Amino acid sequence: MAITVDTKMIALLGKPLRQSFSPRMQNEAYEAAGLDYHYFPVEVENDHLGDVINGLKYMNFVGFAVTKPNKIEVMQYLDEIDELAEKMGSCNTIVNNNGKLKGYNTDGEGFVRSLLSETDCKLEDSVFFCFGAGGAGRAICSTLAFRGAKKIYIVDKFKESSKSLVEDINTKFAPVAELVSFENVEEINKKVSLSNVVINASGIGMYPHLDEVPVSKESLNSSQICFDATYNPLKTKFLVEAESIGCKILNGIGMVINQGVIQYSLWTGLPEPIETFTKSIEKIVSEK
Incomplete structure (x- = not known):
C-alpha cells in the first residue's frame, strides 16, 4: 500500500525494535480492512522521547505505541491518561486527537x-x-x-x-x-x-x-x-x-496479539480483528 499525504501514521517508539512483530501484524490488519494506515518502528530511548513525541503531535499521526524502555517515561508528555493506565503508572498506547494525547495501557x-x-x-x-x-x-x-x-x-x-x-x-x-x-x-x-x-x-x-x-x-x-x-x-x-x-x-505471542487488537480498535474505532492478527502472527512465526 502506497503511503501518501492522506495516510494515517502510527509509530512504535522504543529500543531495540528489530525483534518486534507488531509493525507487520498491524499493517496486515489495516490492509485487510482496506484502511489507509501505516505502522512503523522508530528506535528511541528516554533521552530524546519528548522531542520525538512533540513532532508526532503535529504530523499526520493518529497515535503511537510505546515499548521498552519508554512506557513509564512517556506519561509526562501526555495531556490525558486513562484511569487504569494512570493507576498503573505505565502507558503503551497513545491516541492523538488533534494534538491532544491520551494514554492507555493494553499490555x-x-x-x-x-x-x-x-x-x-x-x-x-x-x-x-x-x-x-x-x-x-x-x-x-x-x-x-x-x-x-x-x-x-x-x-x-x-x-x-x-x-x-x-x-x-x-x-x-x-x-x-x-x-x-x-x-x-x-x-x-x-x-x-x-x-x-x-x-x-x-x-x-x-x-x-x-x-x-x-x-x-x-x-x-x-x-x-x-x-x-x-x-x-x-x-x-x-x-x-x-x-x-x-x-x-x-x-508473549498471545499477549502481543490481544494487546494489539485493543490498540487497533483504539486507533481506528473499529472492532478488534483477532482472527486477522492471529493469522498474521502464525505466518510470521512459520517463517522463522
Whole structure:
C-alpha cells in the first residue's frame, strides 16, 4: 500500500525494535480492512522521547505505541491518561486527537486474556511471581490485582521500581503485592516455589541476553505455568528450561496479539480483528 499525504501514521517508539512483530501484524490488519494506515518502528530511548513525541503531535499521526524502555517515561508528555493506565503508572498506547494525547495501557489486559484462554488458571486462586517492575511488569501485575489475583510477589534489580510498584498495587488496587529483594536469592527461590504462575517481564532472555535466565530451573516445579513476555525468540532459555521439567509455558505471542487488537480498535474505532492478527502472527512465526 502506497503511503501518501492522506495516510494515517502510527509509530512504535522504543529500543531495540528489530525483534518486534507488531509493525507487520498491524499493517496486515489495516490492509485487510482496506484502511489507509501505516505502522512503523522508530528506535528511541528516554533521552530524546519528548522531542520525538512533540513532532508526532503535529504530523499526520493518529497515535503511537510505546515499548521498552519508554512506557513509564512517556506519561509526562501526555495531556490525558486513562484511569487504569494512570493507576498503573505505565502507558503503551497513545491516541492523538488533534494534538491532544491520551494514554492507555493494553499490555495487562493482553496478558490476562492470553493466560485465561491458554491455561486453566483461576486468578482468584493463584499466586504469581513477577520478575521485572518496569512498564510491562507494572501493567501485568496491576491488571492481575485489578482482576482479583490472590497474591503477587514482585522483584526487580532496581529496588525502587519494585518497591514503588508494590506500594501502588496495595494502595490503588488491592493489598495483594509483596516485595522480594533482588539480592536475596534464597528468598526469591522460596517465593518462586510457592507460586502457581512465574512471569518474566524483565527482558532477560531477549537479545542480547539470550543465555540469561531470571531464575534457575531448580526453583521451578512441573505444576507451574511459566510465562515470558518476550516472543522473539519464541522460547527464551527460561521457557526452554521450564518446559524441560514439565511446566506449562507461554511466550508473549498471545499477549502481543490481544494487546494489539485493543490498540487497533483504539486507533481506528473499529472492532478488534483477532482472527486477522492471529493469522498474521502464525505466518510470521512459520517463517522463522
